[in-house]
Amino acid sequence: MGTRPGLREPLLAFAAATGAAALLAAVGVAVPVVRNNLHAAIALLFIYVPAAAARCAGREFDYAQAGLRADPVALNLAVVAVFAAVTLPAFTAGFFLFYGHVCTIPANAATRAFGGLCRHWLGRQAGQLRLPPQFALLAFSQLVVVAIPEELFFRGYLLERLEQVWPPTRRFLGAPVGLALLVTSVLFALGHVLVVPNPQRLAVFFPALVFGWMRARTGSIAAGAVFHALCNLTSDVLHTSYFG
Secondary structure (H helix, E strand, O other): OOOOOOOHHHHHHHHHHHHHHHHHHHHHHHOHHHHHOHHHHHHHHHHHHHHHHHHHOOOOOOOOOOOOOOOOHHHHHHHHHHHHHHHHHHHHHHHHHHHHHHOOOOOOHHHHHOHHHHOOEOHHHHOOOOOOOOHHHHHHHHHHHHHHHHHHHHHHHHHHHHHHHOOOOEEEOOEEEOHHHHHHHHHHHHHHHHHOOOHHHHHHHHHHHHHHHHHHHHOOOHHHHHHHHHHHHHHHHHHHHHEO
8 A cells, every 4th residue: 555645644543542542552561550451542542643634644634524513313323223133143143153162172273272262261151141241431431532532533534534535445235445445444453453463453443444434324433433332342241241
């Protein structure tokens, strides 16, 4: 990927935000106050870096135009409802199939690769569905501190800027999509791994495609942010319930 005109600003903004987030995560390993406020600090980066990048390029950044609004409310709610009904049960089934396979007795090659995690796996029968501690605060944090800032940066800012370089070339389920959506999703996955070096985090590429489609379909980041938070909360509930 080159830095021809049009790509320089979004790529530099991605590098600045991700590099700063990775640095904060590294410092947080040794400094408790940074570790305890890491998500809030990264949220501020994702909220303000687009405005700073736009200002350096000699223009204003319009947060509402970037999708930071609830409108269209009805469409956003419908999109979230449909995707939640279809994908969250499938994700839950995949969760049990995956860990039921890799965390087996006797151990197989996959079990050894996930050995540290598998030691805490309770299994579907031994586990019990329960909410994480302080669930209401966790839900608020997942939406306001994690999902909205990430959606604003990656789908509100980055996707829009990349679509100016690579305009959407086709429509999928009523939404214009193209190369910019793929590149944004790759950068989303790469950013997760750079901040927390764990190759499993590359899997966020796939939900990123859905979040980007939601932005393209509704013109807002609201549906993507709510669905993003729901996905994270579902994962938190499952890990709390079936890992000891």
